[in-house]
Amino acid sequence: MRNIWVIAQKELNSYFVSPVAYLLLTMFAIIFGYFFWVSVAIFNNASLQSQLGGQPMPMSLNEYVIRPLLSNISVVGLFFIPMISMRLFAEEKRMGTIELLATSPIRDIEVIIGKWLAAIGLYAAMLVFSALNFAFLFRYGNPDWKPLAIGYLGLLLQAGGLLAVGTFISTLTKNQIIAGAATFGVCLLLWILEWAQGYETATWAKVLAYCSVITHFDSFSKGVLDTKDAVYYVSLIFLGLFLTSRSMESLRWRS
Amino acid sequence: MITVKGLTKRYARTLAVDHISFEVKKGQIVGFLGPNGAGKTTTMRILTCFLPPSEGSANVAGFDVLEQPMEVKKRIGYLPESPPVYHEMEVQEYLTFVGKLKGMSGQTLANRVTEVADRCAIADVRAKLIGKLSKGYRQRVGLAQAIIHNPEVLILDEPTAGLDPKQINETRDLIRGLAGDHTIILSTHILPEVEQTCEQVLIINKGKLVATDSVHNLQARARGAESVVLEVEGRNGSLDAQTIQHRLETVNGVSRVLLKDSRENRSVFEVESLKDRFIRGDLARAIVESGWNLNELRPSAMSLEEIFLQLTGGEKTDGEKIPEPVPAEAVAQGEIQ
Numbered sequence: 001m002r003n004i005w006v007i008a009q010k011e012l013n014s015y016f017v018s019p020v021a022y023l024l025l026t027m028f029a030i031i032f033g034y035f036f037w038v039s040v041a042i043f044n045n046a047s048l049q050s051q052l053g054g055q056p057m058p059m060s061l062n063e064y065v066i067r068p069l070l071s072n073i074s075v076v077g078l079f080f081i082p083m084i085s086m087r088l089f090a091e092e093k094r095m096g097t098i099e100l101l102a103t104s105p106i107r108d109i110e111v112i113i114g115k116w117l118a119a120i121g122l123y124a125a126m127l128v129f130s131a132l133n134f135a136f137l138f139r140y141g142n143p144d145w146k147p148l149a150i151g152y153l154g155l156l157l158q159a160g161g162l163l164a165v166g167t168f169i170s171t172l173t174k175n176q177i178i179a180g181a182a183t184f185g186v187c188l189l190l191w192i193l194e195w196a197q198g199y200e201t202a203t204w205a206k207v208l209a210y211c212s213v214i215t216h217f218d219s220f221s222k223g224v225l226d227t228k229d230a231v232y233y234v235s236l237i238f239l240g241l242f243l244t245s246r247s248m249e250s251l252r253w254r255s
Numbered sequence: 256m257i258t259v260k261g262l263t264k265r266y267a268r269t270l271a272v273d274h275i276s277f278e279v280k281k282g283q284i285v286g287f288l289g290p291n292g293a294g295k296t297t298t299m300r301i302l303t304c305f306l307p308p309s310e311g312s313a314n315v316a317g318f319d320v321l322e323q324p325m326e327v328k329k330r331i332g333y334l335p336e337s338p339p340v341y342h343e344m345e346v347q348e349y350l351t352f353v354g355k356l357k358g359m360s361g362q363t364l365a366n367r368v369t370e371v372a373d374r375c376a377i378a379d380v381r382a383k384l385i386g387k388l389s390k391g392y393r394q395r396v397g398l399a400q401a402i403i404h405n406p407e408v409l410i411l412d413e414p415t416a417g418l419d420p421k422q423i424n425e426t427r428d429l430i431r432g433l434a435g436d437h438t439i440i441l442s443t444h445i446l447p448e449v450e451q452t453c454e455q456v457l458i459i460n461k462g463k464l465v466a467t468d469s470v471h472n473l474q475a476r477a478r479g480a481e482s483v484v485l486e487v488e489g490r491n492g493s494l495d496a497q498t499i500q501h502r503l504e505t506v507n508g509v510s511r512v513l514l515k516d517s518r519e520n521r522s523v524f525e526v527e528s529l530k531d532r533f534i535r536g537d538l539a540r541a542i543v544e545s546g547w548n549l550n551e552l553r554p555s556a557m558s559l560e561e562i563f564l565q566l567t568g569g570e571k572t573d574g575e576k577i578p579e580p581v582p583a584e585a586v587a588q589g590e591i592q
Contacts, residue, residue, distance in 0.1 A: 006355045010341075017343050100339035100400070103303040104356040105328040252306055 003106045007114025008121070011088070015122050020087070024080055024122065029129040035072050036133040039065050061143035062223070066134065070151040070221040073130055074214065077123070077159055078187040084122050085166025086180035088115045089248075094174040098251075108248045112241055116160075116167050123159045127152060147223020154220025157233035158213055162187055164240020171247040190214075256281045256408060256438040257302065261311035264297050264462075271297040273462035274311065279455070281407075284434045286453030286470075287442040288563065294462040295442040296336060299410050302440070303333045316407045329358065332406040332437075336413050338397025342386030346377055346396055349385055350403055357404035367403060375399040375429060391422040398426070402433065409433065411441040415448060427452050446563055458563060482527045483535055486551040487542055489520040496522040499547065506541050508532035525555060 015021040043064050050057045092098040101111050131152075137143050166183040173179050194212035196205040209215055216233060219226035257279040264272040272294040279285050287295050300306040302313055304324040313320045316330040341349060347368060354364040372378045375395045380388060385396060394414065401409055414430065415423045430452055433439060443449060449456055449470065456473055458466040466473060487499050496517045503512045508528050516523040528534040535552060542549045 003356070006352070010352050013348075014341065014343050095339070095341070096335055096337045097339040097341060099300075099305055099333070099335045100353065101356070102305050103328055103331070103333045104353075105325050105358060106356055107325075 003110040004114040004117065007106075007111050008118045011115050011118030012121050015084075015118065020083070021122055021125070024083055025126060025129060028076070028080060028126045031076055032069075032073065032130045033133060035069060035076075036130075039069055040137075061137055061141045062147050065137065066143060066148055066151070067221050067223075069130070069134075070148075070155065071217065073127070073155055074158055074217045074221070075191065077155065078162070078191055078213075079184070080126065081123070081159060081162045081166055081187055082180045082183035084119050085163050085170055085183055086176045087170070088119060088167050089170040089244075090173055090176045090179045093171075094176075102252070109241075109245055112167065112244045112248065116164055116241065116244075119163045119167065120156065120160055123163065124156065127155060144223075150223045150225050151221055153225070154217055154229070154233075157220075157230060157237075158217055161233045161236030161240065162190070162213065164237045164244070166240075168240050168243040168247060171244055171251065187213075256283075256316060257440070258314040259298075259302075259311070260313075262298065262301060262308050262313055263310035264294070264301060264306065265309040270462050272301070272308075275459065275462075275464040276311075277457055277464060277467050279438055279440060281438055282435050283455055284430070284439045284441065284453045285455045285457060286449035287440055287457050287459065288444070288446070288449055289442075289459040290444060293459045295459060296412055298459070299333075299412050299440065299442060303331055303410055304328055305333075329404075330406055331408045331410060332401035332404065334397045334401040334409075334411045334414055336416065338393050339400070340385045340393055340396055342384065344385055345382055346372070346385060346388075347381040349396065350399055353400045354403045359404055367405070371399045371403050374402075374432075376425065391418050394418060394422070394426065395429075398429065402437070405436075407438060409437045409439045409441075411439065413443055414441055415443070415445065423448075482525065482555045483538065484515075484523065484525050484551070484553055484555045485538060485542070485549065486521060486523045488548040488550050490546060490548055499542075499545075500524065502541060502545055503538065506534060506537050508534045508537065521550070523551075 043059070043061070046064070047059050050059065089098070092101065102108075134148060138145070162183075165186055166179075169183045169186065170176075170179040172182075190211065190213045192212075193208045194215050197209040197215075199205070210232075213233075213236070216229040219229050257277075259278070260276050261274045262272055262276070263270070263274050275294075275298065287298070289295050297306065301308050301320060302315055304320050304327050307321060315327045318326040318330070320327050341352075344352065350368045350371060351364060354360075354367060359367065369378075372381055375398050377392060377395050377399060380392055385393060388396065394417070398411070398414060401411065411430070415426050418426060427448065430439065430441065441452065453470060455469050456467065457464060496514055499522055500512050500514055503509060503524060503526060509526055510529045511527040513525040513527075514522060515525050526534065526538060535554075539549055539552060
């Protein structure tokens with residue numbers, strides 16, 4: 001346990017002493033800020049029109065602002081995740097520091113989980129910037145906080161799964177760029193798999209769509225905690241971390 | 256402290272380490288010597304549990320590297336060929352991190368970091384980023400990292416590679432100072448380093464252990480016969496080197512006389528005896544009785560370099576000579592063309 005924390009701390013530190021963390025946080029803050037501004041403007045417009053029309057409709061902030069924004073974050077996240085996970089092992093391999101970790105009295109799995117947690121930590125820091133925006137809704141409106149909390153849980157689970165896969169890919173190469181590009185490819189693929197459902201109704205299309213990370217986020221964005229979707233993300237996390245530990249072991253037998 | 260038996264490491268096509276066995280006693284400094292690619296690093300990586308052996312066993316500080324790697328890792332300090340440092344960390348931060356990895360904490364760790372920084376002469380750069388340090392400092396940070404948890408066994412892979420002569424001397428002194436408390440294995444392909452630092456030498460070539468002995472014995476063994484350098488001076492007027500050479504060749508037990516240098520009335524010879532013959536006394540008498548002055552007479556120790564070449568067959572085997580280093584300029588020119 002302690003070793004996991006030592007690794008996670010070191011990893012978080014190196015994110016924040018390099019420009020990586022600040023770059024990602026700034027980019028996310030700008031992109032999300034833009035999304036937030038647009039969707040609040042649309043919401044304002046719509047509510048104004050519904051009042052002017054003489055038949056005011058009940059409009060929910062949760063439904064019209066929070067939910068689409070959470071879905072946006074889940075897609076934007078796909079682009080940020082490779083940049084977070086690519087350095088985790090590739091850099092250690094390039095600098096030779098992997099030898100230090102591998103010859104210290106610490107288990108592989110502790111290293112892996114420590115690094116993965118640090119990556120989630122950086123992602124969570126990004127989410128804080130979106131939460132700052134949402135705070136305005138609570139200040140000036142009256143949305144329900146529970147669906148938002150579940151939405152964030154879903155985002156963390158989704159990122160956890162993709163970051164685990166990214167961590168695995170990072171153990172395969174010494175080159176951060178290759179690790180990042182490959183992870184990006186996988187993230188993109190896991191996103192567009194969903195489209196298979198649009199053209200086909202056969203079983204294989206359903207299977208493909210089931211594998212898509214985005215479809216499983218729908219329930220979370222609605223504020224529904226669906227076990228089926230949670231299980232999907234947790235399985236993805238286990239798969240990624242398991243592959244990482246296999247890969248680290250094979251590193252020893254091959255190198 | 257370290258027992259290696261029939262250790263073998265096979266990669267897909269090559270045999271990197273081929274059934275080597277040796278033993279290192281507590282508190283010894285052992286030099287692991289061999290040309291590049293001989294299997295030094297592989298052996299060290301097996302001893303540090305970084306790589307598993309294909310065959311054979313290695314026991315470090317009483318624990319087997321395959322059976323109880325955790326126990327072995329607690330007891331070793333390892334400096335790989337390139338120091339495993341994080342460039343974005345400060346020296347102090349890095350040493351603290353490594354200390355934590357090795358299971359230390361709190362005040363003990365803080366004290367130890369200070370102590371190790373002093374010992375490795377990096378106290379003045381404690382607050383600097385490792386990425387900004389020179390190669391020599393980085394190497395010493397690597398060494399500090401290896402000894403932070405006061406391990407019983409230290410494994411150093413080419414600890415002086417890439418340092419300037421002054422730094423090399425400092426590092427050697429540091430390593431010598433560590434002996435006694437620690438059992439040290441250090442690999443190198445620089446021969447004087449072994450002569451100066453180590454008590455015992457393991458010479459490895461193409462994965463095989465070709466010699467293991469103390470530096471002193473190894474020199475004696477490879478020499479076999481006595482070899483003497485002497486300087487002779489004529490007492491009045493000029494001196495004919497040829498005459499002296501003929502006279503020396505007739506001394507009992509001499510196998511070979513080489514004229515090394517001759518100027519005015521002085522000549523320097525290297526004389527080799529037949530195996531197991533002592534010729535110094537006879538040589539001195541022969542010269543003095545012939546009316547010459549004997550200015551100098553000393554045994555010439557065969558340098559480890561010669562022994563090394565002899566053992567690894569660098570000179571004998573055809574087509575496998577140790578390549579001459581190509582001058583940097585030639586390389587540069589080659590690239591331009």
